[in-house]
Amino acid sequence: MSATVETAVRSQVETDAAIRNARPLRLITCGSVDDGKSTLIGRLLWDTKAVKEDQAAALKGQKSIQQNELGLPDFALLLDGLQAEREQGITIDVAYRYFSTDKRSFIVADTPGHEQYTRNMATGASTADLAVLLVDARAGLLEQTRRHATIASLMGIRQFVLAVNKIDLVDYDRSIFEHISTEFRQLALSLGVTNVTPIPVSALLGENVVHSGHQSMPWYSGPPLIEALELATQRTAQAVGFRLPVQRVSRPNESFRGYQGTVAGGSVKPGDSVVILPSGTVANVRQIVTFDLVRNAAVAGDAITLVLDRPVDVARGDMIASVDAAPVSGLAFDAKLVALSEDAIAPGKRYWLKSSSRRQRVRVEPQSVLDLKSGQWSEAESLPLNAIGKVHLAFDETAIFDPYEANRETGAFILIDPDTNNTVAGGMITAKSGRIDGIGSGAKDRVLISLPADIADELLASEAFATLRDQIEIRRVSAQEARSVLDPID
Structure with a gap:
């Protein structure tokens, strides 16, 4: 093996390892009611072998709910856990599931399509990196589709996978897929979103979900859903200064006073100058303490106790922030x-x-x-x-x-x-x-x-x-x- 090839292989291995070791990609499925969100994610879990053996056996044993000619269970039951959801065949609560492939791990939130449960969809979108927006190929874009796309964009999601589902029910018509894709791209542009990946899928048959649907759709040359998810990027850290919303003032004895909270942005280290808002008092960081050690630095997401170099008036609800980027x-x-x-x-x-x-x-x-x-x-x-x-x-x-x-x-x-x-x-x-x-x-x-x-x-x-x-x-x-x-x- 030449040195150039060996270097390229090593680089790819390191890249794949970095992706596997990164935090899971968080995604949501959204769209109008009955577009097949739960079925799509259930099929994704099934085909990536993320369903435990006892759970699969229990589902297969429910003969009354066999759904298709393949003899497979109702995939939506892998997500719809509430009794009301199973009785009505709808999603009400947000269902979170973890799964992984050889290249990446994921946390998926299956959100309800009914308008009355919009608050649940907004909850799922608030932490997501990417939205999988489903559209029924027979119905096209609906008002609830537009509502979910708008809420996802307001929540800062800038990556969309448009899954045109039930493509088998329109005889794999390419023109229908392209019409829906064009219409959605125009909607996405109006929302400031340019990263859209349209995919024609049949969640029920598993085409273009994990396995390729090329046999039924030779005209589609793009990736199946799982490959699009593996290539997606996570939301980058937002460029702001240090932020610590104060949750609690820790005063275990007269010689210690610390301000506790979870870092909401930026980073901090001992010696940094900070400002306490809204009072505007300026101080320096003397120490960063966690439950088991003293740290040299803290970044967004860390739960810390911040010790300052002088007594200052800080209360729950105040914010400690960077002096130069408040x-x-x-x-x-x-x-x-x-x-x-x-x-x-x-x-x-x-x-x-x-x-x-x-x-x-x-x-x-x-x-x-x-x-x-x-x-x-x-x-x-x-x-x-x-x-x-x-x-x-x-x-x-x-x-x-x-x-x-x-x-x-x-x-x-x-x-x-x-x-x-x-x-x-x-x-x-x-x-x-x-x-x-x-x-x-x-x-x-x-x-x-x-x-x-x-x-x-x-x-x-x-x-x-x-x-x-x-x-x-x-x-x-x-x-x-x-x-x-x-x-x-x-």
């Missing part, structure tokens, strides 16, 4: 929402906003809603269930975010209805708002009064104001922020 803070932000409650997102209503370890009061002002049929944004005063909209957020106290595109951990949030404690929406920060007041155009006959903190607290605690609490805007701001509000008035 997140954005302010009283008003623009965002996109997916409405998840039957009660519409109403303008001006006060919600709890939960992001990382921080919970704050916020008013939501809907700006526009996405028409899933036309792909156009139109003005909206409220956001009904499953709507995707653009909103303006106005906070009572300083909020701390990164744009979602820059950091999905510090740019995502949920809205909680304070009356019911139900999660009513999931959202992604797009930018800090350029509006000066951050209150919203709907605020009429409103007066801004500046009081010393102790007097304001005493006033708000009085019985006279207790019944008016939800009608009063409270803004605890620094002198600099107050000046920025009042300067335009001078």
